């Protein structure tokens with residue numbers, strides 16, 4: 468059952484609607500923003516590049532291993548124009564929209580288009596629970612498919628796989644051997660490794676990178692890319708705003 472909320476694009480199950488309550492007071496033309504900062508991209512095929520991060524507040528999912536719970540209910544209302552100006556002020560060619568879950572906020576779509584119009588390479592990190600068909604086609608979508616141990620795999624919006632572009636990226640975060648087996652099965656069944664860039668990374672405290680590399684190599688999935696969350700090695704894993 469879906470709830471009816473002010474934003475036309477909100478698509479949140481009734482049991483999670485309380486998690487998006489903060490967004491009800493955000494009027495059109497504004498966004499609830501957790502932080503905007505310059506750092507180094509830690510994941511995806513863009514890893515290692517300087518990148519401006521626009522982190523939106525609020526998420527309707529609750530992945531057991533989430534490393535940004537501070538974004539669930541802390542944020543500042545900003546006009547979309549101010550968010551755009553702040554993101555552009557760093558003079559960095561790469562901008563990532565992340566969260567929280569960015570696609571919960573209607574103005575995110577126009578913001579991404581405006582960043583593309585300004586000549587930026589725009590990345591979107593999204594949970595995979597929301598429709599990506601309305602995202603500007605110039606945006607590089609980095610979409611999670613949630614593994615069972617996240618507790619949110621029932622929210623995977625499988626129809627999104629037909630909306631993604633070959634240049635988009637699918638990310639699996641692995642917390643156990645069972646998660647890896649699920650991932651390998653999904654990649655094979657959906658032929659994901661020939662349709663998109665597939666990324667696998669491990670939950671920092673649950674699976675050792677050497678274990679995941681072993682599982683990857685023995686699987687024969689030679690087009691799936693192992694990645695480490697680079698920022699957790701550069702800074703202390705719990706450091707925020709990096």
Ligand code: SF4
Nearest residue numbers: 526528530533567594
């Ligand atoms: S979707 Fe992302 S922000 Fe939301 S709970 Fe999961 S990891 Fe955290």
